[in-house]
Amino acid sequence: MRLDIVTIFPEYFAPLDVSLLGKARRRGDVDVHVHDLRGWAHDRHRTVDDTPYGGGPGMVMKPEPWGEALDAVVPPPSSARLVVPTPSGRPFTQELAVEYAAEPWLVFACGRYEGIDARVIEDARERMPVDEVSIGDYVLAGGEVAVLVIVEAVSRLLPGVLGNADSVTDDSFAPGRMEALLEGPVYTKPATWRGRDVPDVLMSGNHGAIARWRRDQALRRTAARRPELIGRNPLDEADRRALAE
Numbered sequence: 670m671r672l673d674i675v676t677i678f679p680e681y682f683a684p685l686d687v688s689l690l691g692k693a694r695r696r697g698d699v700d701v702h703v704h705d706l707r708g709w710a711h712d713r714h715r716t717v718d719d720t721p722y723g724g725g726p727g728m729v730m731k732p733e734p735w736g737e738a739l740d741a742v743v744p745p746p747s748s749a750r751l752v753v754p755t756p757s758g759r760p761f762t763q764e765l766a767v768e769y770a771a772e773p774w775l776v777f778a779c780g781r782y783e784g785i786d787a788r789v790i791e792d793a794r795e796r797m798p799v800d801e802v803s804i805g806d807y808v809l810a811g812g813e814v815a816v817l818v819i820v821e822a823v824s825r826l827l828p829g830v831l832g833n834a835d836s837v838t839d840d841s842f843a844p845g846r847m848e849a850l851l852e853g854p855v856y857t858k859p860a861t862w863r864g865r866d867v868p869d870v871l872m873s874g875n876h877g878a879i880a881r882w883r884r885d886q887a888l889r890r891t892a893a894r895r896p897e898l899i900g901r902n903p904l905d906e907a908d909r910r911a912l913a914e
């Protein structure tokens with residue numbers, strides 16, 4: 670997979686060498702290229718923003734540098750999938766992460782200020798798929814952190830990046846599973862820590878009972894923290910009992 674990232678803060682992406690992605694890069698599974706948008710701002714001050722038409726606070730990113738940058742990074746007629754993190758985007762979900770993990774080429778546009786001139790997205794849509802995605806209902810100063818989130822969620826799904834392949838299919842939001850339950854509590858050695866014991870069932874070796882206990886914990890946690898997700902899961906009698914207790 671090739672990833673291109675266009676930003677006015679290329680240094681934001683130094684962490685990509687140390688995270689999960691570092692391994693994937695060294696293995697050659699991912700090829701990351703970071704580009705400084707100012708490279709396509711030709712005035713003396715390398716200006717990338719200007720005041721918004723119609724007035725209002727803040728600044729808007731100018732279309733010309735973006736147009737030239739995207740033409741250079743994705744030379745026509747080639748096509749990549751353009752991902753633009755923005756508070757006004759559609760929700761970035763595990764399902765979309767799985768979709769992105771299957772893409773050969775993703776290009777990320779990091780917006781700053783109040784956003785990017787809308788014509789940049791319109792122009793790009795004429796020659797590549799463009800997704801405006803939100804990683805959450807809050808406003809960041811720029812898209813860089815959102816790109817790090819998306820790139821990490823996607824790269825961990827790439828074959829071989831995670832040590833244990835199972836842990837990806839067991840993800841609570843993995844679309845492969847019939848459900849979207851939150852992860853329940855997890856434990857490791859020591860068996861007793863500060864006077865607190867690991868639940869006996871997990872020490873029992875009874876894999877049926879362990880699976881039941883884990884599902885009950887996930888159901889209860891989901892009902893308590895994300896009740897809106899419960900309805901997405903087919904519940905059997907045992908599930909309903911667990912929720913009723």
Ligand SMILES: COc1cc(COC(=O)c2cn[nH]c2)cc(-c2cccnc2)c1
Nearest residue numbers: 755756780784803804805808809811812
């Ligand atoms: C591309 O246009 C953008 C991008 C971003 C950075 O992304 C996020 O904030 C985000 C991404 N998922 N969740 C939040 C911020 C704005 C913006 C809008 C209004 C006022 N101030 C800033 C516009």
